Amino acid sequence: MESKMRPEAGVLGVFSDLARGAQAIRALRAAGHSDVRMASPAPFPELVEALGRPRSRLDSATLSGALLGVLAGFALCIGTAIAWPLVTGGKAIVSVPPFVIIAFEVSVLVGACVNLVALAVTAGRGRRRRPVPFDPRFSADRIGIFVVGDGLGDAETILRTNGAEEVRRVA
Amino acid sequence: MSSLASSREIQEKVLATQGRPGAVHALLIVAAAAAAAFGAWCWSLQIRYGLQVSGLNRPVGWAIYITNFVFWVGVAHSGTLISAVLFLLRAKFRTAVYRVAEVMTVFGVMTAGLFPIIHLGRPWFAYWLFPYPNERHLWVNFRSPLMWDVFAVSTYFIVSAIFLTVGIVPDAAALRDATKGWRRRFYGLFAFGWQGTDEEWRHYARAYLYFAAFATPLVFSVHSVVSWDFAVSILPGWHSTIFPPYFVAGAIFSGVALVVTLLVPLRRILHLESLITPWHLDMTSRVVLLTSLIVTYSYILEYVLAFRGPPSVERSTLAYRATGPFAPLFWTMVACNCVFPLLLFLKKVRARPAALLVICVLVNVGMWLERFVIIVTSLSHDRIPFDWAGIYRPTFVEVGITLGSLGWFFLWFLIFVRLLPVVSISEMKEASVHGVEDAA
Numbered sequence: 098m099e100s101k102m103r104p105e106a107g108v109l110g111v112f113s114d115l116a117r118g119a120q121a122i123r124a125l126r127a128a129g130h131s132d133v134r135m136a137s138p139a140p141f142p143e144l145v146e147a148l149g150r151p152r153s154r155l156d157s158a159t160l161s162g163a164l165l166g167v168l169a170g171f172a173l174c175i176g177t178a179i180a181w182p183l184v185t186g187g188k189a190i191v192s193v194p195p196f197v198i199i200a201f202e203v204s205v206l207v208g209a210c211v212n213l214v215a216l217a218v219t220a221g222r223g224r225r226r227r228p229v230p231f232d233p234r235f236s237a238d239r240i241g242i243f244v245v246g247d248g249l250g251d252a253e254t255i256l257r258t259n260g261a262e263e264v265r266r267v268a
Numbered sequence: 269m270s271s272l273a274s275s276r277e278i279q280e281k282v283l284a285t286q287g288r289p290g291a292v293h294a295l296l297i298v299a300a301a302a303a304a305a306f307g308a309w310c311w312s313l314q315i316r317y318g319l320q321v322s323g324l325n326r327p328v329g330w331a332i333y334i335t336n337f338v339f340w341v342g343v344a345h346s347g348t349l350i351s352a353v354l355f356l357l358r359a360k361f362r363t364a365v366y367r368v369a370e371v372m373t374v375f376g377v378m379t380a381g382l383f384p385i386i387h388l389g390r391p392w393f394a395y396w397l398f399p400y401p402n403e404r405h406l407w408v409n410f411r412s413p414l415m416w417d418v419f420a421v422s423t424y425f426i427v428s429a430i431f432l433t434v435g436i437v438p439d440a441a442a443l444r445d446a447t448k449g450w451r452r453r454f455y456g457l458f459a460f461g462w463q464g465t466d467e468e469w470r471h472y473a474r475a476y477l478y479f480a481a482f483a484t485p486l487v488f489s490v491h492s493v494v495s496w497d498f499a500v501s502i503l504p505g506w507h508s509t510i511f512p513p514y515f516v517a518g519a520i521f522s523g524v525a526l527v528v529t530l531l532v533p534l535r536r537i538l539h540l541e542s543l544i545t546p547w548h549l550d551m552t553s554r555v556v557l558l559t560s561l562i563v564t565y566s567y568i569l570e571y572v573l574a575f576r577g578p579p580s581v582e583r584s585t586l587a588y589r590a591t592g593p594f595a596p597l598f599w600t601m602v603a604c605n606c607v608f609p610l611l612l613f614l615k616k617v618r619a620r621p622a623a624l625l626v627i628c629v630l631v632n633v634g635m636w637l638e639r640f641v642i643i644v645t646s647l648s649h650d651r652i653p654f655d656w657a658g659i660y661r662p663t664f665v666e667v668g669i670t671l672g673s674l675g676w677f678f679l680w681f682l683i684f685v686r687l688l689p690v691v692s693i694s695e696m697k698e699a700s701v702h703g704v705e706d707a708a
Contacts, residue, residue, distance in 0.1 A: 113271060113272050113273070114270055114271050114272065115270035115271070115272065115701050116270035117270075134465060134466055134467075135465070135466045136463060136464045136465045136466070137464050137466075137469070138272070138275055138279075138438075138442060138464060138693075138694060138697050139275070139438070139694045139695070139697040139698040139701070140438075140469045140472065140473055140694065140695075140698060141469075141698060141701070142473075144466065144469075145466055145469055145470055145473070148466050150466060150467075150470055152470075152474065153470050153471045153473070153474035153475070155471060155474045155475055155478065156474070156478075159475075159478050163482075173399065173410075174410040177399060177407035177408070177410065178407070178410065178411075180405050180407060181405055181406060181407045183409075185409055185411055185412070186411065188411050192411050195410060195411045195416070196410055198416045198419070198420070198489075198493065199410055199415075199416065199419050201485075201489065202416075202419040202420050202423040202489070203419070203423075205423055205427060205482050205485065205486055206422075206423040206426060206427065208478075208482055209426070209427045209430055209478075209479060209482045209483075210426075210430070212475050212478045212479060212482070213430050213434065213475075215471075215475065216434070216471055216472065216475035217460070219471040220462075220467065220468045220471045220472060221461065223465065223467025223468060223470070223471060224461065224463055224465055224467055224468055226467070227465065227466070227467050228463075228465070229463065229465045229466075231463065233445035233446070235463070235464055236438075236441050236442040236444075236445045236446075236462075236463075236464050237275060237276050237279055237442060237445065237446060238272045238273070238275035238276040238279070238697075239272065240272070
């Protein structure tokens, strides 16, 4: 599926070998290319590591969601118990131990939902900000490495010497 | 080994499972639909004539419906165990089997969720289970374990469904790019614009880790909560502190056994033998063996605790369970859950899919009987001897609804395997590049 965002001008290298792809990324970065991107059919940690991108910052959103869930769970239990103060089983109206179970479940539920929303937002934004030219092979059996910026001739050479099957300019 | 040479082959094998079903598959769908329709008809009889058409009567007020509820919730546990817990433990064999387990989880919870509603007798009041603002300011009782169940099972369903959907995204993108026409549009819906860029994988890997981290305590909490439905009561046979770990182990046991039960025919019908290999079945069956031993230990412990002190009501209940009118079911349960799985110690048994299938079907029968025995025998033998005259027997309506639930579950499952990938394409590609099975 072709992205509606038009990628910037650059050089695209197509690889069929993971180790060579990772090596090419490292060589490109060592040569001073700061904007190197890639597309791959599987979550290869070697490639992500070679790119040296910072760790995703989903943590704070997800943790906030989980904490919000704890508060919401307790608020629901305590609020409704006070609104309908009926003693059951001789227990206190605000009986914390059973409410912990509800708070835990709501925490997991809200945390997971926030995690999902955070993933959709961050992955979508990342895809739009750092697009890679579309090629159906990148979701099948090839790795695409895309270099943006100056010195594209040098990037072409690095991609070829590191085993790219195909190198092309993207206008 | 770091070539992606086998990636396209993996994708094509999974893509070949999608599309028009073959004769066997179509027949299975029709059979499942017929069973579900029969179950729906039986339920309609119960709605029309009331719970008198069931075998529920004093003292057995909980029976086959609650048995089915606990069984299906238990079955649903393996999905999260395999996809989340084994993911965190970096168990490589999960790659080929976890999607089946996740799908089973979602449809298992969907099936389980029907039974409390069926058991209500007046299903149109099911919404009373949920807290909602109303003009009389009436609220649900959060101190009741039944309410904990509503929250635990609902949360489990939603989180499992999210986990399954997120896992499908990269695979749907791969199939979207490999197909044309309506299929391309259909897979596009599940791909959410995925292109496999480094930015997407970076956030995806982190988010997936968090989903696993959220789902893992759920595995242990949900069936603990289900066990508290029984354990926090004062009924002998139910009121036991070992119930939460006992139920969790039993849930994983039955769930993983059902995964094997589904995988063995599925890999053959869908020609996935090269992706779901004997090694995957071997490793999964080891989990069955391990949990069988835990369950056996729990059974023994339950009796030891009851019989080591002075005579008690609990001892009387457990003796009734093993020697009373339900004794054949009890001993069948022991044979299915404790004896037959011991064959899995033999490597040659684990290497034979047909043998695994037979053992795992027996385990599922045994685990269903376990829930039935716990629920029904404890209620049958209460503390009023006057009540002991009545022996619970399920009516054809209850049996029909139970069969219908099997049909309902398999109908969804069989449709799913033809519409969406039943093996994780992206993780299989990663495993093939890293030579997971070769290294194992």
